[in-house]
Amino acid sequence: MPMYSILTHSISKNYKGFQALKNVNLAVKPGEIYGFIGLNGAGKTTMMRMLLNMIEPSEGHALILGQEVRQVSPLFWNNVGYLIETPHSYPNLTVAENLDLYARLRLIPSSVRAQRIKDLMDQLALTPYKNRLVKELSLGNNQKIGLIKALIHRPKILLLDEPTNGLDPEGLTHVRQLLIHLAKDEGVTILISSHILNEMEKMFTAIGILHHGQLLRQESRAEYLKNAHHRLLITFSSVEEATKAKNIYAQKHIDWSASETVYQLRLTALEDLAAKQQLLISNGILPTEWHEEVENMEEYFLSVLRKAGKK
Numbered sequence: 229m230p231m232y233s234i235l236t237h238s239i240s241k242n243y244k245g246f247q248a249l250k251n252v253n254l255a256v257k258p259g260e261i262y263g264f265i266g267l268n269g270a271g272k273t274t275m276m277r278m279l280l281n282m283i284e285p286s287e288g289h290a291l292i293l294g295q296e297v298r299q300v301s302p303l304f305w306n307n308v309g310y311l312i313e314t315p316h317s318y319p320n321l322t323v324a325e326n327l328d329l330y331a332r333l334r335l336i337p338s339s340v341r342a343q344r345i346k347d348l349m350d351q352l353a354l355t356p357y358k359n360r361l362v363k364e365l366s367l368g369n370n371q372k373i374g375l376i377k378a379l380i381h382r383p384k385i386l387l388l389d390e391p392t393n394g395l396d397p398e399g400l401t402h403v404r405q406l407l408i409h410l411a412k413d414e415g416v417t418i419l420i421s422s423h424i425l426n427e428m429e430k431m432f433t434a435i436g437i438l439h440h441g442q443l444l445r446q447e448s449r450a451e452y453l454k455n456a457h458h459r460l461l462i463t464f465s466s467v468e469e470a471t472k473a474k475n476i477y478a479q480k481h482i483d484w485s486a487s488e489t490v491y492q493l494r495l496t497a498l499e500d501l502a503a504k505q506q507l508l509i510s511n512g513i514l515p516t517e518w519h520e521e522v523e524n525m526e527e528y529f530l531s532v533l534r535k536a537g538k539k
């Protein structure tokens with residue numbers, strides 16, 4: 229088994245003089261949930277299309293499961309499932325008819341077809357809609373059909389471009405649980421793009437940040453947690469205690485910010501933390517709680533873009 233399930237070497241893509249991707253080196257390990265994030269127009273869909281050999285790179289090349297995507301046989305694509313943009317279904321057929329048809333096209337044996345469709349519909353809470361015409365479905369339920377189509381043949385690699393579009397909180401949870409199960413228990417490699425970063429944060433094992441066609445960051449969850457900004461949230465028992473603490477920190481030129489409630493302070497630089505804690509204690513201030521926070525993915529993403537903008 230190759231070390232990387234998805235690997236690209238200096239991929240660039242030009243659209244009539246516009247460079248949509250610039251020397252992108254993606255490296256996605258087996259069983260990873262790789263969050264591929266970037267602003268609108270960053271190049272995420274372009275990259276996924278290239279991985280699926282739907283479009284050609286201007287330069288560079290891509291490998292899936294160690295094989296050049298431009299040279300694989302049609303059968304190879306049974307290893308891959310994808311959901312890119314709005315999925316197409318037959319509007320005048322029911323959900324169950326659409327899925328059955330699709331499973332037949334994927335040559336899934338009749339002995340397992342019905343059970344597999346049922347399991348996936350149950351996992352995504354689509355079963356109550358199985359006899360509804362697709363043209364009557366909501367965006368979220370259409371998206372679930374798209375996901376089932378991507379999964380029905382049990383691929384080793386999943387490429388999902390904004391699969392959570394239009395899903396309600398329950399749908400988001402079902403999709404997340406399913407993807408985590410596939411990656412963790414079945415070893416499926418998942419490349420997923422989404423603008424819902426708090427959702428991504430709950431499942432990613434690695435991230436790639438794409439900006440104007442360039443991969444600014446590519447890191448594991450552990451590296452992300454190390455690189456993300458850490459803060460200390462200090463909670464006091466009264467406004468007076470909090471005000472005293474503010475003054476003490478201000479005199480010592482220690483950065484702080486008041487939080488949502490007047491009882492809390494945030495310290496941004498965590499160096500020399502013990503000394504900062506001792507400073508309050510020696511002044512008779514005993515906070516009720518010291519709590520370390522890590523900036524969330526949205527804050528992290530925006531700070532990476534800001535840093536890139538300053539270069």
Ligand SMILES: Nc1ncnc2c1ncn2[C@@H]1O[C@H](COP(=O)(O)OP(=O)(O)OP(=O)(O)O)[C@@H](O)[C@H]1O
Nearest residue numbers: 243244246248266267268269270271272273274275
């Ligand atoms: N066929 C095309 N011809 C010309 N330009 C294109 C074509 N396809 C995409 N682009 C441009 O390439 C850039 C990258 O587009 P892409 O759809 O890959 O971005 P994205 O990161 O998926 O964005 P979003 O988050 O909005 O889906 C955009 O500026 C887009 O306008």
